[in-house]
Amino acid sequence: MQGKKLQQRAAERVRELPGAELTHPFGADWDVYKVRGKVFMLHTEVAAEPVVILKAAPDDARLLREAYDAITPGYHMNKKHWITLNPSGGLEADLVEDLVTESYLLVLEKLPKNQRPVDPATFGQRSAL
Template sequence: MDGTDVQRLAARCAEGLPGTELAHPFGPEWDVHKVRGKVFMLVTEVTGEPMVILKSAPDDAAALRQQYAEITPGYHMNKKHWITLHGGALDEGLVEELVTDSYRLVVEGLPKTRRPMTPAPRGR
């Protein structure tokens, strides 16, 4: 799956999650996916390479970076809490799981009264 495929799949997954919106606060070259006003995914080609930037639990982020060459520290984000997906050996199930996990991490940080209904966790 190339980087553009990863972007399309991630965007499709994000659009299906409750309470999400697409914004462009950093300009047209950045698709910023938010839940209740909080960013959980960024999609861009600003470096010339398609990439998807997601929130991740620190331990998960470190393990993912070790396991997959296509997962690097978050581009222009906190390297401990964000990861960047590039094209390559990433399969659809993993991309969908990582998007959903990013969404869930952000939702868990919202006050309970602002949380949309969240999808059930997917197994790894």
Template sequence: MDSHELIACASARAEELPGSARENPFGPEWDVYKVRGRVFLLIPLDGTGRVTLKSHPDDAVALRETFADIVPGYHMNKKHWITLMPGPSLEPDLVAELVTESYLLVVEKLPRARRPVDPALFGRA
């Protein structure tokens, strides 16, 4: 997956999520996706094509060990954030799933009244 595909895939999934909003709090060089004011996805528009998102600490370790293109979160807490780099080990379905999981990690920490979805049921058949 090249840098344009990675950014397009992550952005498209983030845009689909209920209550998701794209902002530029750090200037026009960064697209930051939030749900109810809390960050779940960061995309620097510097040409690197990387995407940074939240991950459960245990999942973050497993993902980094399994996929060569997943590294510790760039400029973020390395325990709770991962960065996806353009490369052959990433597929669109995986990127969409990781964006969704990042979103749900943030939603489950919100007060119930502010949650746009029930994180236990969202996306389940």
């Protein structure tokens, strides 16, 4: 997935996540996505390439970096808890969307229950009719 398309796909997914908002605390070059004031995704450019930076569980982050050349340690973030999606590796749209959702849910899990816009344990599950 090419750079701008990678960022667009990630941003489209964010629009579907309750309570998510776009901010620019680091200036116009950084799109910072938050839920209840906590960062779960960033967009910027690294070496003139648009990238997406996401939170990930440490074991998942390690496995993703091993499995995909386009996934590297989090740019300017804690390398254990963050990953960077790079446009040159041909990541599938479904994977990008899943990683954005997982990053969002990881942040939600750390929030007090009364501040969560949705329950991270059941978000996205279909209820039986």
